[in-house]
Amino acid sequence: MYLGAMERICTHCHAVLAPETKADWCPACGGALTERLTLPDSGQLFKPEVDHRGIVLPRRHALGGIITPK
Numbered sequence: 433m434y435l436g437a438m439e440r441i442c443t444h445c446h447a448v449l450a451p452e453t454k455a456d457w458c459p460a461c462g463g464a465l466t467e468r469l470t471l472p473d474s475g476q477l478f479k480p481e482v483d484h485r486g487i488v489l490p491r492r493h494a495l496g497g498i499i500t501p502k
Contacts, residue, residue, distance in 0.1 A: 438467040453486030460487060 440449040444463030449455060458465060481489045 437470050439470045440465045440467055442466075448488045450480070450482040450486050450488050453482075455486065459485035 437451075439451070440453075441447070442449075442458035442461060442463045443466050445458060445461045447458055447460045449458075449465065453459075455465070457463065480491075483489055
């Protein structure tokens, strides 16, 4: 069983907050936040990009475009 770190996610718009973001409500929509287990790191070599609100932005492909999970 994997007991990894927890990440905060909005229950309404599903925005993922950066670990250093201090917020009680979602900065994007004002929705409630909940915590969930993160997936194990698969050799992540970079720090995720975070916008001015403290929300983790989607990963981008080297040739452009956003990488979306299945």
